[in-house]
Each structure stands twice: as C-alpha cells, then as structure tokens.
Amino acid sequence: MDNLIWAEKYRPLKLNEVINQSHVTERIKAFVKEKNVPHLFFAGSAGTGKTTMALALAHELYGKNWHQNVLSLNASDERGIDIIRGKVKDFARTKPLGDVNFRIVLLDEADALTQEAQQALRRTMESFTSVSRFILIGNFSSKIIEPIQSRCVVFRFKTLNETDIKKFIARIVDGEKLKITDEAIDAIIYLSEGDLRKVANLLQASAVLSEKISEDVVYDVASQAKPDDVKNMLEAALKGKFEEARKMLQNMLLRQGLAGSDVIREIHRQIYSLDLSEEEKVQLIEKTGEYEFRLSEGSSDLIQLEALLAQFLLVKKK
C-alpha cells in the first residue's frame, strides 16, 4: 500500500530537494561523490530536514538497497546502554554490501540517549570506523557529550523562513491538486512555527475537512488537533475544583499517555490567556518553572503536575 501520510509521502529522497539547507547539502553531496562520509551530527529544531537529509544521503549513497546498509534507530525509544552494546555494535562491526566500504548507523533523536549509552557509543564509534559511520540527529547539541561531538562533523540546520515553507506547501498542493486560499497558506505558515512535519499534517487534515481549504478550516484543524484539555484543567483548578482538575490530568497522562514535559509546556503557554491579574500570571509562571525543574529531577510526572495544579488553587483563593 502506498504511504498515505503526507509528511512521509512528500519527504524528498534526493539531496537536491531538501528545502533550504544548501550550506549542508553542498558538503553532503561532496561526501557522497567521494563515497567517503565522516561521522556526522545534525543539530537543529524540529521539522527542518535533519532526518530527511540523512535518509537522502543514504539513498544516494547506496541506491535502492540502502536498507541493507543502514541501521536506523530512534534513541528516544531505544535509549539504553543495551541497545548500543547490542544492536548497534552488532551492526557496526559487520562489513557492508556493495561498492561503498562502510555502513551507516542512523541515530535519530540522539539527545535522548542516556549518559552511559553515550559513553558506550563513543567507544563503538572509534572501534569500527573502518566499516561504519554514524549519523547522529538531535535538537540540541548540548545534550551530546563533548567526546562524541568532537568525533563528528557538526551541521546546524537553519530554521525555515516563509519562502521555504511556501515552497513545501506548493509541492503538496500541486501533488494532491488542492484548492487553497492565500490566507490559508499564511495561517499554515504561522501555525507551523517552521516545522514542515506540522505543515504536512495541517494540510492533510484540512483537506479532509473541506474541499477548498480556507483560513477558517486551518484554524479549525489546529484547535481540534490541540484540544483545550490543558486550558480546561487549569480553569477547573482556578475555580477550586481540584478533584476535577486532577481527574483531567490523570486522563491526559495515564490514558492518553502524554509526556509530563509536554503538558507542563502547554500549561506555561496557557497561563497568559487565563483570567488573572498580570501579577498572578507571573507568580504562576514562576511556580510552573519550579515544577518543570522538579519534573526533570523527580520520578513521577503525575505527582509534580498535581503539585503544580494545587498552586493554581491558591491563586483563586485570594
């Protein structure tokens, strides 16, 4: 079955088609031509083409059979030291098939790797350089330990500007023969925050809702995709309905399986639009910051967020 998910369907396979990272593309193309790739580290924000660039590289290097020579792992799902010692090492030490004399290990979301795993990785990268190269991908280079960074050529991916995003929208609009207004395109650019993955998803959902995509449809999709759960929860807490707010929180974390860090970031965003005095907003933001810190130090997202919710009770009281 063809891939029906646009974010994937419109992911370019050729280095030339990767949008606006020409400073990276030129160098990568040179590597491919020489059939000699160093260890690479792609850093940059979400949806700017890091993974796409790595996949396109693999594609151009190995052709159709790239799968045999590339081990693609997502460190956020497989982050422990066992993966590095087991899967990665086993793959990295075997010889490649075909005329390129190394294989590629693609480690996506590498900033999620634990410290121990990174230490183990460092050794592996060194030992098997003759037969394997590593491509690490992450949002923040600071979360990757120095010794690994020093073994890699680091590329920083630029944030995409309006023209870039418009280019990508045009590709999909042409490909799917969509009807879309200029205002809707602007809305998508605004909502996407430079993330092409989001652009594709927004477009695909909008196209399902309406034959002709207007600004309203786009905003409708955005609000449906981001339901007001967090806002409702905060408002319940402000009204003093702690139990209700708690139930909503448990539902988000335990039933929907959202990450505590995502929820607290949304709380942070929502505070500005709550019906509170400016002083109270700042107070709550300070509290939110404190509990986000504790979230990273603690063992249960639920407890930390509940404690934060209880702080919202206090504001209401005054």
Add this chain to the structure above:
Amino acid sequence: MPFVQKYVPKSIKEILSQEDAINAFLKWISKWKPGGKALLFHGPPGVGKTALIHAWTNEKNLEFIELNASDWRSASQIQEVLGQSMKQMPLFKKSKIFLVDEIDGIAGREDLGGVGAIIKIIKETRFPVVLIANKPYDPRLRSLRQYCQLLEFNKIPVFDIEKKLNEICTKEKIKIDKEVLRMLAKRSRGDLRSAMHDLETLSQGKKEIKLENLEVLGFREREGNIFETIRNIFKTNNALAARLAINNSDKDPDEIFWWIENNIANEFEDPEEIAKAFDALSMADIFKKRISSNQNYSLKAYMIDLMTAGVTTSKKNVYRKFTRYQYPSNIILLGRTKEARGELKESLAMMTQVLHCSSKKIKSEFLPYFKIISKNRNFKKYLQQEFSMELSR
C-alpha cells in the same frame, strides 16, 4: 471442589519453596524409631505444613491418622480417637503416621490433660508423630516441647505465590490481570492458602479478573490495615507519629505514597493545605528518583518522612471528621487502560519504522491530526491495515 483441595500437593516435589523444612523432615523420618522425639512443625498459616504430611503419605502410600483441635476436648477423647491404632500395624498399607494439627488449640482449661495425652502417645507410639502449631513457644506447650524436635516453616515468597496463582489461572482458564495476581500474592503475606481462597472468591462466576474487581469484592475491608495506616498518618499533627504509622503497615512505602496522594484532597479542605501537602509529596518524589538513579537506599528515609510527616503537618488542625479513604485512582486507571495502552504501543512501534521518528513524537505530532484525517475512510483503513491502529476520539 475448592482450589485448595483441588491443587493440594500430591508429592513432596510439588510443595512450594520449603526446601530446608522438607530436608529436615526427611532426615527426621528416616531416623525415627519408637521412643524417638516427635516433630513439631511451626510457622505462619498457609505455608504448607499440613500439605507436606499429606504429600508424603500420598507419595509413600502410608496410612495417615489426623487429629485436630475440633476432635478433642480432653485426654479421654484423645485416647478414644487414637486408641489402639498407635500400636497396631495398618491393614492395607505399609506403615502409618500421626498428625496432630493445631495443637495451640488444645491449650486452655477445658482441654486440661490434652497435652499429657499427647505426650503419652509420643512415648508409646510405634509410629512417627508430627505436631503442628502456629505458636510453638506458647508456655502451655512447654512440657510438650521436651518431647519434640522443632521445625520451622517460612513464609512463601510473594513471587512463588504469584507463580502458583498464575498456574491455577491457566488451568482454570481464568484470564487475570498481572497486577491483580501481584496484589493477591502480596496481600497474602506468604500465605498460599489464603491467596488461593482469595483467587477463588474473585473468580466465582467469572472468567476474567480485572483490577476493579479487587475493589468491588469487599477487599476494602480486608485491607483494613492500609486504611488504618492512612488514618494514622492524616489524623495527627505530630510528625513522628505520622512517620511511625508506616512502620505498622506491611505495604510498600511506594504504594502507601499513592494512597496518601489520592487522599490528600479527601482529608484537607483548605487549598493552602492541599498545596503544601502536594509540595511535600513533590519533594518526596524527587528523593524517590535520587534513590533509584543512584541506588542510594539510605535516602529512602527522607522520602518517607516527607510523604508522611511532610504531608500531615501541612494542615493547621486535625480534621475531626470521618474521611472515607479511597484506593489510589491512578493505580486503578492504569490497570483499566493497560490493554489499550499496550495495543497503542505496538501500533506506534510499527509507525516509527515508517515515519522515522520516535513513538513519543508520533503521539504528540501525528496522532492528533490522524484523528481528523481518519474521517477519510481510506485513511482509516490504511491505519488499521498497516499499523493495526484504532483511533477513537
């Protein structure tokens, strides 16, 4: 037939985790001669004391004469029951063994003389005698103890009980939540018999046992202990008293943590108190992480301090009201949604291969849109076929 009878061990091999006791018993019985000491089994209930004798006599095809507290009232009654049999060889079997169960039961005024009668049997019998007591050091059994060799049985490890219960469930074709098994096993405190009874009670008329059933079936009553603990923590303003309350509970502090968490808002009424209490729990949780990431168990004390004393001192005055403490809702919710979460996880794992990003990212960046896009039938079918994903709004 009740589970405890149906699954009674038929041979010594089937007895759970009492290797030491079994070896000592085998050694004793191989050396026993008339005039030798009796063997006194002791230990908590439901760990296999009686079962060992049943299994042994079954395995060796021995005659087995049992006496328990309900059978006797006095020396003469004991004489009546055992009478000649302690001297005569059995008619159809190789040999026999006497089992006097629940001997703590014979102590007391009414049974005066009972102990003497048993001593007499030990002295005169031509067959080995095994006695069973829960509390062998009862002063009323002092004279009897001189004629006995003591053999202690230990609690059965929770893990073994869990395994046994699981085995029974498989044989009985009962579908049971792993969490329930664990809780049943934990609750039993090493008492396999009570665990089997509990399992049977829960499974009556059902082929599937879920976490909620535990609650519904009046388990609350039997969990008196934890309710007592929670009450002791909340109904005091004394830090040390709250801290000590946890010592009287055999529940894991990590579990008590969630009991406290779930009941703060039931107990406290002032928002300031609630906020303060949750702040204490938040700090306790940070210690929990420090303990687990550094394996530093000496920090556990601080976690417990904060979650008990820290929480309870958040209030100004002790609430003089009856609070109905409730079972931790997050544990119930986790149990209830376990299956769905498992399925989602599998679907996400398949998607990560196609979408080249982590399941976490798919959950936050893709799923909300997929829910909308699924209004398109083809797309919905695509998700079902490729990733066996069912999205509900």
